[in-house]
Amino acid sequence: MTVLAHTKVTRQDWLDAAMSTLIETGVEQVKVLTLATRMGVSRSSFYWYFKSRADLLDGLLAAWEAHNPAAMIAQAELPSQSICEAICNIHKCVVNPALFDIPLDFAVRDWARRDASVKARVTAADARTCAALAAMFTHHDYDPQEALIRARVLYYMQLGYDAAELNESWEERLANVSHYLLAFTGRPPRPEVVADFAAYARAHTGENS
Amino acid sequence: MTVLAHTKVTRQDWLDAAMSTLIETGVEQVKVLTLATRMGVSRSSFYWYFKSRADLLDGLLAAWEAHNPAAMIAQAELPSQSICEAICNIHKCVVNPALFDIPLDFAVRDWARRDASVKARVTAADARTCAALAAMFTHHDYDPQEALIRARVLYYMQLGYDAAELNESWEERLANVSHYLLAFTGRPPRPEVVADFAAYARAHTGENS
DNA sequence: TCGATTCTAGACAGAAGTGTCCAGAGGTTG
DNA sequence: CAACCTCTGGACACTTCTGTCTAGAATCGA
Numbered sequence: 447m448t449v450l451a452h453t454k455v456t457r458q459d460w461l462d463a464a465m466s467t468l469i470e471t472g473v474e475q476v477k478v479l480t481l482a483t484r485m486g487v488s489r490s491s492f493y494w495y496f497k498s499r500a501d502l503l504d505g506l507l508a509a510w511e512a513h514n515p516a517a518m519i520a521q522a523e524l525p526s527q528s529i530c531e532a533i534c535n536i537h538k539c540v541v542n543p544a545l546f547d548i549p550l551d552f553a554v555r556d557w558a559r560r561d562a563s564v565k566a567r568v569t570a571a572d573a574r575t576c577a578a579l580a581a582m583f584t585h586h587d588y589d590p591q592e593a594l595i596r597a598r599v600l601y602y603m604q605l606g607y608d609a610a611e612l613n614e615s616w617e618e619r620l621a622n623v624s625h626y627l628l629a630f631t632g633r634p635p636r637p638e639v640v641a642d643f644a645a646y647a648r649a650h651t652g653e654n655s
Numbered sequence: 656m657t658v659l660a661h662t663k664v665t666r667q668d669w670l671d672a673a674m675s676t677l678i679e680t681g682v683e684q685v686k687v688l689t690l691a692t693r694m695g696v697s698r699s700s701f702y703w704y705f706k707s708r709a710d711l712l713d714g715l716l717a718a719w720e721a722h723n724p725a726a727m728i729a730q731a732e733l734p735s736q737s738i739c740e741a742i743c744n745i746h747k748c749v750v751n752p753a754l755f756d757i758p759l760d761f762a763v764r765d766w767a768r769r770d771a772s773v774k775a776r777v778t779a780a781d782a783r784t785c786a787a788l789a790a791m792f793t794h795h796d797y798d799p800q801e802a803l804i805r806a807r808v809l810y811y812m813q814l815g816y817d818a819a820e821l822n823e824s825w826e827e828r829l830a831n832v833s834h835y836l837l838a839f840t841g842r843p844p845r846p847e848v849v850a851d852f853a854a855y856a857r858a859h860t861g862e863n864s
Numbered sequence: 865t866c867g868a869t870t871c872t873a874g875a876c877a878g879a880a881g882t883g884t885c886c887a888g889a890g891g892t893t894g
Numbered sequence: 895c896a897a898c899c900t901c902t903g904g905a906c907a908c909t910t911c912t913g914t915c916t917a918g919a920a921t922c923g924a
Binding site: 454477478479489490493498499 | 910911912913914915920921
């Protein structure tokens with residue numbers, strides 16, 4: 447009995463439905479039956495387009511790679527007259543959802559936390575992105591070491607990427623975050639506060655609580 | 656046959672096992688059978704201590720509330736001689752795992768994304784924390800509006816909290832992030848770059864991509 | 865129009881989770 | 895030592911997933 451009036455679905459339809467489910471509720475909720483009922487179609491139809499659920503998930507990860515990391519790297523490689531313009535190009539990733547899908551990024555990073563193979567692909571993509579950001583700073587005459595620190599701080603802010611994931615030592619972390627704090631209190635920069643932080647950083651680097 | 660030599664477990668043992676599973680692999684993986692085998696005990700023993708799985712999860716959320724938000728608020732309310740010292744107190748939350756459990760925070764926020772009642776409790780805790788941070792700034796003579804912005808930017812950095820969760824408008828977001836960018840490029844502050852950003856912010860506020 | 869190809873529905877099997885029930889082991893107490 | 899309370903193991907029922915198989919509807923081309 448052909449009660450349902452809808453036409454046939456495509457492989458892309460399954461991918462789209464899976465993608466929005468991934469973003470809204472996480473990988474664990476990307477279930478064949480759920481997607482099928484949501485699309486008003488039988489569950490077994492799925493297996494015509496995909497070898498298995500794992501096959502579908504692999505497609506989602508590939509779509510993420512082709513979207514977010516690629517976009518941020520492209521923004522980093524855009525020609526720019528000043529470091530201000532360059533950073534603003536990166537800044538657009540946070541501001542423009544079409545350019546960079548933040549909820550998707552969160553969903554994928556969360557997925558990576560509980561799947562080692564996904565984790566590896568995300569880490570590799572992060573390395574490529576960070577390298578592109580560092581290159582952006584060096585092109586504007588920052589020395590390589592400072593460029594890398596700035597790239598990482600920028601990355602934290604852009605993605606809300608937790609420093610713990612980088613497996614830094616306590617000292618590295620304090621140095622980096624102090625770096626940020628020095629900047630944070632200044633608009634307009636108040637010399638006495640900057641000096642205050644510099645003294646704090648000198649006094650506390652190496653201590654452990 | 657009593658092959659197993661281990662003694663009885665306690666309610667706290669279940670909570671501890673559930674907590675570390677939550678942190679390592681997410682809520683979805685907090686399963687009664689998994690915890691039981693991990694503790695070398697029968698699954699049905701669980702139901703003597705807890706009414707249901709939901710009861711266990713509620714205990715986990717309560718433990719989070721009593722730990723992380725409470726700790727950051729306590730840090731914010733610590734007496735301080737300068738804003739520098741006050742921010743450094745908050746800064747300790749990122750640096751000292753005993754004070755503030757970042758992986759736990761990530762796990763809970765991820766959980767909140769797919770459970771409305773959890774989301775509500777997390778949002779309420781965030782509001783309390785942000786209020787405490789803003790009060791910290793006002794105590795050091797920042798005007799209320801700037802104090803709130805600084806509290807939120809600080810919060811982004813501390814928790815890697817994505818701005819999207821705050822449901823800001825595009826303009827609010829650009830204003831806040833520009834605020835941050837103004838600070839970011841200065842160590843030591845270079846007046847020409849600051850001016851550059853100020854001009855960019857003036858020119859682009861209100862535009863939409 | 866007729867046959868081949870493309871896609872879907874429904875039935876089936878099996879794995880993994882939750883929650884219930886109850887016999888009984890193992891301390892504790894009178 | 896006997897009764898009692900506390901806790902655990904194992905069996906059972908039920909639900910919700912994944913993946914397979916097969917008949918057959920729908921579509922398209924010759």
